Amino acid sequence: MLFLLFSPTFCHAQASFVNCDWLSDPQFYFTGFSYTGTQAVSNTLVPGQTYTVTAGGWGVSPAGCLYEVIRVYNSAGQIDPYVTTSPVFGSPDQPFPYGNYVDATHTAFTITVASGTPDEVDIIQLLCEVCNSSASYYDAQISIQTPLPPSPPPPPPCGTITINPLTPSTWTMGKTYHVTITGTDFVAPSTSENPTYCQENATRLWVQQGGDSGVDYGGIEYFPDFKVVSPTQITATIKMDASTSLTAGPAILWVGNCDDGCVTETTVPVQIVECDVPNITEIKPNTWFAGKTYGNVVIKGSGFTTSDKAIAACPVTAINITAADNGVVPVSTVNVDSKTKITLTGVAPPASDPTEAASVTAGTAPNTATATAQIEALSATVTDTGKIQDGTVKVKLVAPGGTAGDLTLNLYGENDTYTQDFTSLSPGSQKLDFDLTSVPPDTYSTADGTWNANLSDGSGAQSVNVPSVTLAKEWIYLGLTRFSQYNAPYESQCSGGSQPMYVFDRSSCTYASGQLNAKFISKTQLNGTGMSINYGLLKPIRITNAGKLCKGKLPPGASSLNTFVQVSTVTGSCNTAIAANHSVATFPNPNGKEETPLLLCKDSLNLDQADNTTAYTRVVADKCPACIDGNHIDSFTDNQACDAHGAIGDLGNFYTSTTR
Amino acid sequence: MTQGIFNRCENRLQAFSLWMACVALMLLTPSVLCCAQQVKELPTNHGITGKQPDIYWHDADISLDLDASTKDWSVVVQQGTNPVERAPLPDLLEQVYAIHRAAPNRAVLLADLSAGAKFIGIIGTSPAKLLDSFWSSAGPSLSPDNRYVLFVRFYPMHGADNYEDQYRLYDVLGTRASNWPERPAQDGPPTEPINYDSTLAGVPVYPLKAGELGRENTNIEDGQVHQRASEFIWSADSSKVVFADVQGGVISLVVVSMPTAAGGKPQTVVYPLAGTENVCLGTSEAECNIFNVRSLAWDGESIRAALMIRPNHAKAIEKDLTIPLSKFVLVGK
Numbered sequence: 001m002l003f004l005l006f007s008p009t010f011c012h013a014q015a016s017f018v019n020c021d022w023l024s025d026p027q028f029y030f031t032g033f034s035y036t037g038t039q040a041v042s043n044t045l046v047p048g049q050t051y052t053v054t055a056g057g058w059g060v061s062p063a064g065c066l067y068e069v070i071r072v073y074n075s076a077g078q079i080d081p082y083v084t085t086s087p088v089f090g091s092p093d094q095p096f097p098y099g100n101y102v103d104a105t106h107t108a109f110t111i112t113v114a115s116g117t118p119d120e121v122d123i124i125q126l127l128c129e130v131c132n133s134s135a136s137y138y139d140a141q142i143s144i145q146t147p148l149p150p151s152p153p154p155p156p157p158c159g160t161i162t163i164n165p166l167t168p169s170t171w172t173m174g175k176t177y178h179v180t181i182t183g184t185d186f187v188a189p190s191t192s193e194n195p196t197y198c199q200e201n202a203t204r205l206w207v208q209q210g211g212d213s214g215v216d217y218g219g220i221e222y223f224p225d226f227k228v229v230s231p232t233q234i235t236a237t238i239k240m241d242a243s244t245s246l247t248a249g250p251a252i253l254w255v256g257n258c259d260d261g262c263v264t265e266t267t268v269p270v271q272i273v274e275c276d277v278p279n280i281t282e283i284k285p286n287t288w289f290a291g292k293t294y295g296n297v298v299i300k301g302s303g304f305t306t307s308d309k310a311i312a313a314c315p316v317t318a319i320n321i322t323a324a325d326n327g328v329v330p331v332s333t334v335n336v337d338s339k340t341k342i343t344l345t346g347v348a349p350p351a352s353d354p355t356e357a358a359s360v361t362a363g364t365a366p367n368t369a370t371a372t373a374q375i376e377a378l379s380a381t382v383t384d385t386g387k388i389q390d391g392t393v394k395v396k397l398v399a400p401g402g403t404a405g406d407l408t409l410n411l412y413g414e415n416d417t418y419t420q421d422f423t424s425l426s427p428g429s430q431k432l433d434f435d436l437t438s439v440p441p442d443t444y445s446t447a448d449g450t451w452n453a454n455l456s457d458g459s460g461a462q463s464v465n466v467p468s469v470t471l472a473k474e475w476i477y478l479g480l481t482r483f484s485q486y487n488a489p490y491e492s493q494c495s496g497g498s499q500p501m502y503v504f505d506r507s508s509c510t511y512a513s514g515q516l517n518a519k520f521i522s523k524t525q526l527n528g529t530g531m532s533i534n535y536g537l538l539k540p541i542r543i544t545n546a547g548k549l550c551k552g553k554l555p556p557g558a559s560s561l562n563t564f565v566q567v568s569t570v571t572g573s574c575n576t577a578i579a580a581n582h583s584v585a586t587f588p589n590p591n592g593k594e595e596t597p598l599l600l601c602k603d604s605l606n607l608d609q610a611d612n613t614t615a616y617t618r619v620v621a622d623k624c625p626a627c628i629d630g631n632h633i634d635s636f637t638d639n640q641a642c643d644a645h646g647a648i649g650d651l652g653n654f655y656t657s658t659t660r
Numbered sequence: 661m662t663q664g665i666f667n668r669c670e671n672r673l674q675a676f677s678l679w680m681a682c683v684a685l686m687l688l689t690p691s692v693l694c695c696a697q698q699v700k701e702l703p704t705n706h707g708i709t710g711k712q713p714d715i716y717w718h719d720a721d722i723s724l725d726l727d728a729s730t731k732d733w734s735v736v737v738q739q740g741t742n743p744v745e746r747a748p749l750p751d752l753l754e755q756v757y758a759i760h761r762a763a764p765n766r767a768v769l770l771a772d773l774s775a776g777a778k779f780i781g782i783i784g785t786s787p788a789k790l791l792d793s794f795w796s797s798a799g800p801s802l803s804p805d806n807r808y809v810l811f812v813r814f815y816p817m818h819g820a821d822n823y824e825d826q827y828r829l830y831d832v833l834g835t836r837a838s839n840w841p842e843r844p845a846q847d848g849p850p851t852e853p854i855n856y857d858s859t860l861a862g863v864p865v866y867p868l869k870a871g872e873l874g875r876e877n878t879n880i881e882d883g884q885v886h887q888r889a890s891e892f893i894w895s896a897d898s899s900k901v902v903f904a905d906v907q908g909g910v911i912s913l914v915v916v917s918m919p920t921a922a923g924g925k926p927q928t929v930v931y932p933l934a935g936t937e938n939v940c941l942g943t944s945e946a947e948c949n950i951f952n953v954r955s956l957a958w959d960g961e962s963i964r965a966a967l968m969i970r971p972n973h974a975k976a977i978e979k980d981l982t983i984p985l986s987k988f989v990l991v992g993k
Binding site: 415486496519525526528529543548560561570571572578585623624626628632634636643647648653 | 704705707711712728731733751753754755775776777798816817818819820821823857858859878879888949950975976
């Protein structure tokens with residue numbers, strides 16, 4: 001301003017038409033601006049816009065100014081470079097640096113606010129200067145302000161949530177419900193970075209007891225495990241387990257679209273109930289045979305729900321019986337007699353059931369109780385073959401009382417299979433005797449069979465498999481066998497005269513001439529051994545190795561029949577001492593030297609009567625060549641007889657076997 | 661007695677007719693023998709009961725009855741109108757099980773000795789006398805006409821090792837000398853030990869050849885032992901007998917033909933079961949024995965053999981063969 005007032009150039013240029021003498025105290029007045037423009041609002045101007053500024057009128061007293069200028073200052077007091085005014089009046093070659101010359105007759109100007117003009121408050125000034133550098137001016141304040149971006153359209157209004165009646169609406173404590181809730185305006189949580197208002201207010205579920213229900217606030221339970229499938233459907237898992245704070249009684253299910261608060265919400269009443277929890281203390285009977293129908297099975301315990309106490313959510317106590325291998329055990333009727341007693345009829349484990357536990361479950365989940373009963377499959381088992389040498393086995397038959405049926409047992413031999421029926425056998429342990437008169441000779445190693453069990457309840461026959469069992473030992477059954485007897489005759493028992501003989505000492509290859517009873521000689525030749533009076537135990541030389549051992553030292557005329565050898569013991573081909581009433585001789589040679597015999601040295605033989613009782617036992621110790629005639633064994637006896645005529649008869653005929 | 665009679669009849673119908681006829685005749689004339697032949701003997705698998713059963717042979721000409729009523733057993737001979745005679749028996753016999761008449765004046769008595777040995781007694785009926793006797797370790801088998809006895813040479817029945825079955829043939833109608841070619845004419849002075857081998861009755865037919873009479877039948881070397889592998893099966897006309905013998909894991913069928921002329925020798929032919937016929941093939945030598953032979957039978961001039969292949973611990977398989985005698989080879993050649 002001072003610069004303008006004292007600039008000589010400025011003054012000189014204006015001196016031509018202003019009489020500065022009377023301009024000592026000009027009186028300038030201006031009646032203000034009015035603005036018109038695209039976005040002019042009062043005196044607020046927007047960058048990038050041009051405005052028409054209209055002055056109400058101005059005047060100078062005394063009339064005339066040296067010049068008139070319109071200029072715009074910014075808030076720093078400087079000419080605002082962003083704002084230009086027009087029209088320009090005056091000499092173009094004498095621009096006024098601080099504004100535009102205007103004519104006092106101008107009352108309309110244009111002001112252009114350049115784009116990008118920062119928001120600020122400017123001053124529009126109309127100045128009237130006289131020669132003495134005095135001036136008068138009029139200031140009007142304008143605001144340059146970039147307009148705010150347009151506000152977004154207001155969001156649509158959120159819907160009003162509704163729900164349809166809930167099923168189930170009664171919830172039992174301990175249960176978990178998977179419910180589907182239908183209604184309107186359910187809102188799924190948004191995954192958007194800029195969720196809408198309504199999306200921010202997603203649907204929630206909770207159950208409240210008390211409060212709005214008119215009851216004291218008993219609890220509030222939020223159920224986080226739900227999913228808004230669609231605006232009209234929610235799936236939710238309602239866990240009424242032990243962790244819930246809810247208790248039996250009325251409650252309200254709230255469904256609301258909420259964030260900090262709820263935009264919309266609604267309720268539906270639900271009923272929470274707590275059923276009795278059953279407990280089983282006894283099942284009677286608790287052992288059931290497969291295939292049998294039990295007319296009266298009593299379950300005792302507590303917490304059973306009778307029909308008069310039952311509600312939909314806590315129904316009459318149900319009974320389910322299952323077995324691992326064969327599924328459901330059918331039950332005809334379940335009568336809940338009282339809170340402590342249930343009676344079942346027609347409990348019928350199938351005949352195909354194996355022996356296994358059956359789970360008896362009372363109640364409905366989650367309020368159930370389980371106890372175990374035992375299903376016993378009918379079974380027939382060979383339990384003991386330790387007496388197979390008598391043709392005897394033990395079997396255990398398991399079936400309900402009153403059952404009876406024929407048991408067929410098979411004995412498997414190397415060449416034959418022997419089958420025998422045992423009629424009308426009842427449950428329990430049975431000692432069974434094979435018919436020794438019918439069992440074919442063979443080597444038996446396994447047995448199995450079938451029990452055709454007829455249950456007394458009329459449910460029909462069950463074919464019960466007897467599992468194959470390996471005999472405790474191989475049963476080598478010889479069948480009916482003749483046991484002849486032989487002895488070592490005692491010379492002292494012999495009658496009759498004597499004969500001259502040689503008696504040879506094998507250890508020294510020396511001999512003695514002597515006399516032996518003639519009958520003793522014959523019997524010793526026959527039997528292979530005899531007890532002499534003077535020389536002890538003798539054997540015919542031909543069955544000893546003395547002939548080779550003492551070759552050349554035998555007396556003249558010595559032959560196989562007139563020479564005996566002293567021995568210390570009676571031995572057989574098994575090279576073991578022969579014991580009276582203990583050892584037997586068999587064919588083929590049991591020492592296996594000549595053949596592979598059925599009977600071997602040291603085999604213990606069981607000599608049975610036809611009634612499967614053991615008459616004698618004997619041990620194989622020698623060969624019996626004469627026994628080649630079949631089914632014949634020679635038994636060594638302590639009978640000292642020397643006479644014949646049946647003095648040593650057969651031991652008898654026995655059903656003979658050994659085990660190995 | 662009746663059972664014994666029936667045992668000799670050809671079939672049940674014949675037996676029944678015979679029984680009816682006997683009943684009728686006995687009612688009329690009880691003292692008259694109704695049948696041409698009545699025999700009471702014990703079955704093959706008999707035992708020794710300690711009480712001697714009745715044993716006899718009755719035919720139209722002669723009655724031979726065992727008398728065991730005292731400790732001195734004998735055969736009572738009743739021939740025609742001749743006086744009753746007795747042929748005393750040795751007191752070693754445990755049990756007599758058969759008496760067979762072999763000829764008008766000759767009979768054979770078979771008895772059990774102890775320990776399974778057998779006694780064969782040749783009885784002269786006129787006069788009644790035990791003409792000869794010998795022991796056998798197995799058999800003996802009488803020919804259908806009762807003339808020949810095929811038997812296993814005696815060996816003591818217990819206490820030895822590697823017994824060998826040596827088969828010998830005794831001609832019941834022969835003499836003691838003809839049947840004991842290696843025996844001295846006399847038994848020797850009673851004051852000296854008996855020095856002949858009483859086991860050498862009869863003539864050897866297998867496996868011994870004429871020059872092997874001294875071969876022992878006990879303690880034979882392993883693998884060399886002959887053992888009987890079947891019963892003795894006679895041809896119906898008594899001219900031949902067949903049996904099986906096993907040695908060293910090979911079964912041979914042996915046929916012995918009876919002498920065809922007085923003073924003649926029996927002839928033995930053998931047929932080893934070899935190649936595809938060897939039922940012991942694949943089994944050890946020791947497993948080849950009597951159990952591989954189920955039966956032998958005569959089929960004219962052939963032998964039908966039912967053999968058994970016995971795999972170890974497996975079911976036996978039967979193999980049937982028919983072998984003509986023309987395939988047999990003379991022993992010794």
